[in-house]
Amino acid sequence: MKIVASKGQGPVLNVLHGWGMNAHLFDDWSADLSRHFQVNLIDLPGHGLNHQERLSVDLAELAAEAAELPTGTWLGWSMGGLLALNLALRHPACVERLIMLCATPCFVRRDHWPHGTEQAVLQQFAAQLQLDVKKTIQRFLALEVMGVDDERGQLRVLQQKVFERPLPSTQALSAGLALLQQADLTEALKNLQPPSLWISGRRDRLVLPAAMAQAAEMCGGQHQLMRGSGHAPFIRQAEELTALVTNQILDPKP
Numbered sequence: 617m618k619i620v621a622s623k624g625q626g627p628v629l630n631v632l633h634g635w636g637m638n639a640h641l642f643d644d645w646s647a648d649l650s651r652h653f654q655v656n657l658i659d660l661p662g663h664g665l666n667h668q669e670r671l672s673v674d675l676a677e678l679a680a681e682a683a684e685l686p687t688g689t690w691l692g693w694s695m696g697g698l699l700a701l702n703l704a705l706r707h708p709a710c711v712e713r714l715i716m717l718c719a720t721p722c723f724v725r726r727d728h729w730p731h732g733t734e735q736a737v738l739q740q741f742a743a744q745l746q747l748d749v750k751k752t753i754q755r756f757l758a759l760e761v762m763g764v765d766d767e768r769g770q771l772r773v774l775q776q777k778v779f780e781r782p783l784p785s786t787q788a789l790s791a792g793l794a795l796l797q798q799a800d801l802t803e804a805l806k807n808l809q810p811p812s813l814w815i816s817g818r819r820d821r822l823v824l825p826a827a828m829a830q831a832a833e834m835c836g837g838q839h840q841l842m843r844g845s846g847h848a849p850f851i852r853q854a855e856e857l858t859a860l861v862t863n864q865i866l867d868p869k870p
Contacts, residue, residue, distance in 0.1 A: 617681050618666040621657040624650025627712075627865055628688025631657050632696030634719075635792040636753045638664025638781045641774070645850040648858050652866065656686060660696070662788020664781045671788040673795055679706040689865050691715040694823065694847065695792055698723065701801055701808070708809040713865060714837075716814045717857075718847050720827045721801035729802055731827035742793050749783055759822055761846055770851050805834040812837030813864045815857070817845030838864075 617632075620639050623646055631642055631649075639657035646655045661669035661681075672678055682690075682703040687710050692700030697719020704711040725732035744752040757778065761770040784792075814832040816825035818841055825841055832839035840860055842849050849857050 617658050617660060617685060619656045619685065620659045620665045623655045624653055626653045628686050629653040629655050630685060630688055630690045631655060632692040632700055633660065634694025634696050635796065636756055636784055636789055637778055640664060640781050641777045642850065645854045648854055652862050662785040667782045667785055671791040673791050675702050675799060676706065679703045683707040683710045687712065689713040689715060691717060691861065692719055693717040694719055695796060698799055704808060704810050705801060705804050711810045714810045714812040715861060715864060716812065718817055718820055718823045720823055720831050721805055723796040726800065731824045731830065733822060735797065738793050738797050742790065749786060749789065753778065761848065765844065773851050774848060805831060808835040814839045815860055816841055817847060817849050818843045819846045822847045
């Protein structure tokens with residue numbers, strides 16, 4: 617993992633993007649966050665400005681890599697949340713607070729996790745990757761904004777930010793799908809030590825609010841529902857999102 621931009625001063629806030637994306641997505645939002653924090657924007661291996669590195673599918677290896685970055689609050693969006701949670705469980709001293717943005721401990725549906733995404737969805741993405749990487753990412757972006765107000769406008773913003781950086785490597789995309797299919801941190805949630813905030817979008821079609829509410833309850837964390845948002849609240853509700861993050865870090869509830 618690589619910090620590709622650091623902005624502002626104050627408490628450390630490490631921000632981690634999701635599958636097929638890059639830290640450039642958070643440029644606009646991070647300008648607002650940087651009024652309160654030192655915001656470190658991180659590119660996953662194989663993504664964005666870190667696209668030449670290999671993404672591991674070993675959770676212990678990924679946590680060790682993340683543990684080398686500055687200690688502070690970790691905010692993980694989508695798959696980035698899964699990896700931030702993995703770090704918090706394996707190296708709790710590295711995570712002062714955990715903020716899960718449209719992210720859960722288990723992406724796919726299982727018997728004990730009924731609110732996950734169907735395995736077939738990820739299998740379809742894996743098959744499409746072999747044909748056309750860019751089209752596969754475009755389809756994933758469309759899912760992220762499905763059902764929100766100004767769907768086309770939000771999709772344009774996502775596409776612009778994602779495609780202004782190098783495309784993720786096929787290896788990283790395949791490894792990311794494997795992580796989403798295989799990783800299940802639900803059993804370990806009861807051992808989560810850092811305080812946690814779970815922020816979901818009511819119109820999110822990829823990570824259901826019910827899954828996030830369940831996860832928050834399992835670890836004694838807080839759950840906040842953003843009613844107008846889908847899977848990417850930082851595009852049109854950045855101000856509201858900043859308030860939630862700021863309150864969690866600077867004015868935490870006991």
